[in-house]
Amino acid sequence: MVGRNLDPAILFPSSQAVALPHDYECGVNPGEAAQALAFPRTSAPAPMPCARDGDQLSNQHPREQLCDPHLRAKRARVESIIQGMSLPSTPQAFDTSPEAAVRHERERDSEMPQEGKRKPRVPQQGMGAAEQVAPRGSSSHAKGCRQLKEQLCFLEQQLRWLQEKFYQVCDSENAAQTQEDSEKVQRSVLEVHGLEEAEDRGDTGGLPLAVRVLSQALKHELAVVTSQVVDSVLKTVWPKEQHGLPMLGPDVRREYSAGGKCRKPLAKSSPVNAPGSLGSPQAEVLPGASVKSLGSYAGSFSSKGVRKSSRVPSMGYSLGSATPVQHSQLLSQLLGYGQHSLWGSNSHESPCALERGCPEPLNLHWGTVKLRSSILRQQQHHPLPLSLANVESPALLPVVLRDMLSLEFAMCRLSLTPRQMQEALTPGHLKKAKLMFFFTRYPSSTLLKTYFLDVQFSRCITSQLIKWFSNFREFYYIQVEKFARQALLEGVVDACTLQVSRDSELFRALNMHYNKGNDFEVPGRFLEVASLTLQEFFSAVRAGKDADPSWKKPIYKIISKLDSDIPEGFKAAGCSQELLHS
DNA sequence: CTCGAACCTG
DNA sequence: CAGGTTCGAG
Numbered sequence: 001m002v003g004r005n006l007d008p009a010i011l012f013p014s015s016q017a018v019a020l021p022h023d024y025e026c027g028v029n030p031g032e033a034a035q036a037l038a039f040p041r042t043s044a045p046a047p048m049p050c051a052r053d054g055d056q057l058s059n060q061h062p063r064e065q066l067c068d069p070h071l072r073a074k075r076a077r078v079e080s081i082i083q084g085m086s087l088p089s090t091p092q093a094f095d096t097s098p099e100a101a102v103r104h105e106r107e108r109d110s111e112m113p114q115e116g117k118r119k120p121r122v123p124q125q126g127m128g129a130a131e132q133v134a135p136r137g138s139s140s141h142a143k144g145c146r147q148l149k150e151q152l153c154f155l156e157q158q159l160r161w162l163q164e165k166f167y168q169v170c171d172s173e174n175a176a177q178t179q180e181d182s183e184k185v186q187r188s189v190l191e192v193h194g195l196e197e198a199e200d201r202g203d204t205g206g207l208p209l210a211v212r213v214l215s216q217a218l219k220h221e222l223a224v225v226t227s228q229v230v231d232s233v234l235k236t237v238w239p240k241e242q243h244g245l246p247m248l249g250p251d252v253r254r255e256y257s258a259g260g261k262c263r264k265p266l267a268k269s270s271p272v273n274a275p276g277s278l279g280s281p282q283a284e285v286l287p288g289a290s291v292k293s294l295g296s297y298a299g300s301f302s303s304k305g306v307r308k309s310s311r312v313p314s315m316g317y318s319l320g321s322a323t324p325v326q327h328s329q330l331l332s333q334l335l336g337y338g339q340h341s342l343w344g345s346n347s348h349e350s351p352c353a354l355e356r357g358c359p360e361p362l363n364l365h366w367g368t369v370k371l372r373s374s375i376l377r378q379q380q381h382h383p384l385p386l387s388l389a390n391v392e393s394p395a396l397l398p399v400v401l402r403d404m405l406s407l408e409f410a411m412c413r414l415s416l417t418p419r420q421m422q423e424a425l426t427p428g429h430l431k432k433a434k435l436m437f438f439f440t441r442y443p444s445s446t447l448l449k450t451y452f453l454d455v456q457f458s459r460c461i462t463s464q465l466i467k468w469f470s471n472f473r474e475f476y477y478i479q480v481e482k483f484a485r486q487a488l489l490e491g492v493v494d495a496c497t498l499q500v501s502r503d504s505e506l507f508r509a510l511n512m513h514y515n516k517g518n519d520f521e522v523p524g525r526f527l528e529v530a531s532l533t534l535q536e537f538f539s540a541v542r543a544g545k546d547a548d549p550s551w552k553k554p555i556y557k558i559i560s561k562l563d564s565d566i567p568e569g570f571k572a573a574g575c576s577q578e579l580l581h582s
Numbered sequence: 583c584t585c586g587a588a589c590c591t592g
Numbered sequence: 593c594a595g596g597t598t599c600g601a602g
Contacts, residue, residue, distance in 0.1 A: 445595080459594090466595060471584070474597075513583080556597085 423456050425464055433465065434514040436570055437472045438526045440563040451570050472514065477537075477552065479509050480530065484537035495538045500530040529562045 422429075429452060436443065436451060448465045449457050483506040487498055500507050502522070510530065511522060536555045545551040 442596095463594075467585085470596060475583075550597095552597090 422454055423458075423461075425455065425461060429455065429465075430468065432570065433468050434472065435520050436566055437469065437476075437514050438520070438522055439566040441469070441473055441476070441529075442560045442563055443469055443566075447566075451566060453571055473556075475513055476510065477533070477556075479506060479513075480533045481537050481541075481552075484534055484541055487534075487538055488541055492538070495535040495542075498531065498534045498538055500527050500534055502527065506530065506534065523564070525564050529559065532562070533559055 432452075440447070443451075445462050445466060448462065452465065455461060484498075492498065507522075507527065507530065511518065515522060533555065536558060540546060540551055540555060
C-alpha cells in the first residue's frame with residue numbers, strides 16, 4: 001500500500017498522527033500527499049481556540065470535484081432519481097435496501113463443482129429458498145428517495161470539504177497580505193452581490209471588518225457550490241412543461257419533508273416477512289439501539305477544547321425534524337441573505353449557529369481568500385445557468401432543495417468541523433463499522449459515505465470500508481452456518497424453532513465479534529435477521545443444497561434485503577472516537 | 583479472526 | 593472497474 005511509505009508525521013503534521021495497524025492504512029498516494037504538502041502555509045497562525053493545527057489533506061478542490069466526471073455521473077444519477085420522484089405516484093412501501101437487493105438480484109449461477117478451485121461456472125440451479133424473495137418491483141421511488149438521501153449527505157460532505165479548503169487557505173496566509181486581500185475580497189463580494197448591507201446589521205455586526213468579510217466570502221462559497229447542484233436539481237424537478245408550477249402544497253411538502261429525510265416507513269414491505277416478525281417496525285430497533293456514548297455525545301466533540309459538550313441526543317434527532325423556518329433560515333444563510341429571510345422567518349439566530357456555538361469560523365486567522373477568488377474566476381468562465389441567488393421567489397424552492405439545506409443543518413448538528421475529517425480509517429471506525437453491521441449487512445458505498453462523515457473518502461478508503469463489511473459478512477455467515485449444521489446434527493426438525501435469542505450461543509459468538517465489550521445494545525431486528533439466516537442455512541443444508549457450490553447465494557440474496565436504517569447517531573462526529581474509548 | 587489475493591459479475 | 597465472495601495463510 002502506497003500510504004505505508006509515507007511518514008505519518010507528514011500525513012498528519014499535527015498531533016493527529018494516528019498509529020494505525022497496517023490494515024487500516026489506506027492510501028494517500030504520494031501524489032496526493034505531495035499536493036497537500038505543497039499547499040502554502042507560510043505563517044503559523046497565532047494560537048486560536050478553533051485554529052486548526054494541521055493541514056488537512058484534501059485531494060480535490062471542491063469545485064474540481066464538481067467537474068470531476070465521476071461526480072458528474074453521480075449528479076446525473078441524482079437528477080434521474082429526482083425525475084423519478086417527481087412522478088405522481090405515492091411513495092410507500094419503501095424497500096429495504098434496494099441497492100443491495102438489486103445487487104443480488106442476479107445470483108443465479110453456480111460454479112462447477114470443482115474441488116477447491118473456483119473456476120468455471122455452471123449456470124442455474126433453481127434457487128429454492130430464493131423463490132420466497134419478493135418480486136423485484138420495489139418502488140423506484142423508495143429507491144430514489146434513499147439514494148437521494150445518500151447523495152444529499154454526500155453533498156454535505158462536500159460542503160464541509162469546501163469549508164475545510166477555505167480554512168486551509170486562511171491558515172496558510174501571510175498576515176501582512178491579510179488586510180489588503182480581505183479588502184480585495186470584500187470588493188469582489190460587493191460586486192457580486194449586494195448582500196452586505198443586510199449582513200452588517202446581522203449577527204456579525206460587532207465583528208472586525210476582516211471577519212465579516214470572511215463570513216461573507218464563506219457564505220458565498222457555499223452558495224456557489226450549492227447553487228450549482230441545486231441548479232441541476234431544479235432543472236429536473238421543474239421540467240419545462242411545468243413552468244407555471246405553483247409551489248408545492250403544504251401537505252405535499254410535509255409529506256416529503258418527512259419522506260425527504262427518506263426514513264423508511266416503519267413497516268417494511270420486505271417479502272421475507274413470513275417467518276417470525278421480520279417485517280417488524282424499525283422503530284423497535286432505533287430507540288433500543290444505544291451505545292453508551294453514542295447517543296448522547298454527538299455534540300461533545302471539542303475542538304481544541306474550546307467548545308465543550310453541547311450534548312445532543314443525536315438519536316431520534318433527524319434531519320427531517322428541521323422546521324420550515326429552520327430551512328428558510330438556512331437558505332438565507334447559504335445565500336448570504338443575512339437573517340432577514342425572504343421566507344419571512346424572523347430574526348432568530350439560526351438554529352445552526354445556535355447549536356454550533358462554535359466560534360471557529362470567526363476566530364480564524366484571517367487571510368486572503370484565494371479559493372474564493374479562484375472560484376469567482378471560474379464562475380466567470382462558466383456562469384451558472386441558474387443561481388440560487390436569482391431565484392425570485394424562494395417559496396418556489398422545492399422540498400428537494402429544502403432537504404439539501406437540511407444537510408447544512410445536519411452539519412451543524414453534528415458539530416463536525418472540517419478539521420475533523422480523517423484521511424485514514426481508524427480502529428474507531430472499524431468498531432463503528434462493526435456496530436453498523438447490526439443494522440446493515442450490505443451497505444452501499446454511498447451509504448458508507450453518509451455514515452463516515454469524518455472520513456475523507458478516497459477510492460481506497462471506500463473499498464476498505466466495503467471490504468470490512470465483506471469480512472463481517474464472511475464471519476457472520478460462517479458462524480450461522482456452523483450453528484445451522486450443529487442444529488441439524490442435534491436433530492432439530494423444524495427450522496422455525498431455530499431462533500436466535502440474546503442468550504443463544506450464536507448470538508454470543510456474533511456479539512463477541514461485532515460488539516466486543518458489549519457496549520452496544522444489539523437491536524432486536526438483528527436477532528430476527530440472524531434467526532432467519534440460521535433457518536435458511538438450516539433448511540438448505542437439510543435439503544442437501546450445500547452440494548451446490550453456490551448454494552449460499554440464495555441465502556445471501558435474502559439476507560441482503562433485510563438491512564435496516566442505521567440510527568442517525570452513527571453519523572455523529574465523535575462517534576468513532578467515542579466508541580474507541582468506550 | 584483477519585486479511586490479502588484470487589476470482590466473479592454486471 | 594467496483595463491489596462481492598472464497599480461500600488460504602498467519
